[in-house]
Amino acid sequence: MNEHEMKLISDFALKQSGIVLNESKAYLIESRLGSIAEKHRFNSIAALARGLATASMDLQRDVIDALTTNETFFFRDKTPFNLFEEVILPTLISTRPPGSRIRIWCAATSTGQEPYSLAMLVLKHKHLLAGRSVDILATDISASALERAREGLYSQFEVQRGLPVQMLMEHFVQEGSNWRISRQVRDMVRFSELNLMTPFPQVGVQDVVYCRNVLIYFNNESKRKVLDGLAAVTKPDGYLVLGAAETMIGHTEKFMRADGQRGLYQPAPRESALRLRA
Amino acid sequence: MQSCLIVDDSSVVRKVARRILEDMDMVIDEAEDGQEAFEKCQAEMPDVILLDWNMPVMSGLEFLKRLRAYDGGQKPKVVFCTTENDVGHIAMAMKAGANEYIMKPFDREIVESKFQEVGLS
Numbered sequence: 001m002n003e004h005e006m007k008l009i010s011d012f013a014l015k016q017s018g019i020v021l022n023e024s025k026a027y028l029i030e031s032r033l034g035s036i037a038e039k040h041r042f043n044s045i046a047a048l049a050r051g052l053a054t055a056s057m058d059l060q061r062d063v064i065d066a067l068t069t070n071e072t073f074f075f076r077d078k079t080p081f082n083l084f085e086e087v088i089l090p091t092l093i094s095t096r097p098p099g100s101r102i103r104i105w106c107a108a109t110s111t112g113q114e115p116y117s118l119a120m121l122v123l124k125h126k127h128l129l130a131g132r133s134v135d136i137l138a139t140d141i142s143a144s145a146l147e148r149a150r151e152g153l154y155s156q157f158e159v160q161r162g163l164p165v166q167m168l169m170e171h172f173v174q175e176g177s178n179w180r181i182s183r184q185v186r187d188m189v190r191f192s193e194l195n196l197m198t199p200f201p202q203v204g205v206q207d208v209v210y211c212r213n214v215l216i217y218f219n220n221e222s223k224r225k226v227l228d229g230l231a232a233v234t235k236p237d238g239y240l241v242l243g244a245a246e247t248m249i250g251h252t253e254k255f256m257r258a259d260g261q262r263g264l265y266q267p268a269p270r271e272s273a274l275r276l277r278a
Numbered sequence: 279m280q281s282c283l284i285v286d287d288s289s290v291v292r293k294v295a296r297r298i299l300e301d302m303d304m305v306i307d308e309a310e311d312g313q314e315a316f317e318k319c320q321a322e323m324p325d326v327i328l329l330d331w332n333m334p335v336m337s338g339l340e341f342l343k344r345l346r347a348y349d350g351g352q353k354p355k356v357v358f359c360t361t362e363n364d365v366g367h368i369a370m371a372m373k374a375g376a377n378e379y380i381m382k383p384f385d386r387e388i389v390e391s392k393f394q395e396v397g398l399s
Binding site for chain 2: 078156157160161162164165166168169174177
């Protein structure tokens with residue numbers, strides 16, 4: 001693959017998904033697109049790159065699927081889930097009337113571990129909900145990752161990374177050497193395909209948005225675009241949770257850090273006020 | 279520094295686990311079966327025990343029951359680490375007083391995750 005073909009692929013990835021692939025990612029492209037080229041009968045990755053401009057939707061989707069990183073695990077990084085239990089959920093319960101619906105959106109859900117972790121925490125604290133219901137929407141750009149998420153079947157390795165054994169016993173059913181999430185937890189989560197690079201008003205207004213470890217793959221322009229979009233769908237007193245390595249600084253002023261907590265944000269007052277008047 | 283007793287009749291498993299746990303700044307001791315582990319605990323309780331199930335002389339489960347019944351034996355966190363990977367065995371281990379459960383084969387990430395789960399990392 002020469003420089004021109006590398007650029008064809010990185011331009012395609014940027015336009016379609018916001019993902020930035022510089023020259024240092026050539027190894028990633030080579031290793032991930034080999035099987036896609038073979039599946040779609042190209043004789044090389046270079047040939048695939050040259051065919052991308054006129055590619056079928058199927059091929060385009062396969063390429064995006066292959067280039068996205070689906071690394072995740074249950075209760076990844078702990079802190080965002082501690083914040084959910086200790087700050088977010090108690091605050092929402094105290095500010096939302098009984099009978100209301102608390103809406104949570106996991107914007108880059110990958111293979112489902114994040115929304116299922118949140119669903120398990122909701123069940124852990126369901127005695128506090130007092131008639132409030134919780135709706136968890138989980139979206140991702142990768143159709144194959146979503147397929148796995150909906151399936152809810154995880155390997156022995158996957159259920160041991162971050163998941164306490166008590167929760168494994170309570171919320172999973174063993175199937176051979178794999179473990180399937182219980183119907184109760186699975187039914188709490190709605191999965192849907194969504195590209196953060198396109199406008200997403202269809203997700204509706206959310207009380208909490210988890211958008212972790214996705215902005216790190218974007219350039220500054222895409223980061224700002226996504227954050228502005230998230231600001232538009234987050235309730236004025238709602239929350240946004242970013243990944244530990246991600247920050248608002250220099251990208252948008254529509255969010256401010258909440259409670260001095262790293263990775264936890266709320267819409268900035270001015271932004272909230274403007275929207276309330278609208 | 280926290281102390282960990284690795285109990286496993288396989289010297290290979292003990293060696294692999296020792297490397298991982300030493301990287302986590304733990305002081306390591308080893309035992310080849312439940313009986314030897316129990317004697318070591320009587321002499322000095324470790325902070326955490328990484329425990330195999332099937333061992334000669336005394337099994338991991340029997341060791342755990344004795345440990346929890348022994349004066350001061352409630353203190354160590356116990357993380358089972360075994361090829362007994364079914365729900366029934368996990369339930370038995372938790373009922374006997376295990377704090378966490380690792381299903382073999384394991385890797386560094388799983389050990390770190392499980393030790394973090396019991397408050398040791």
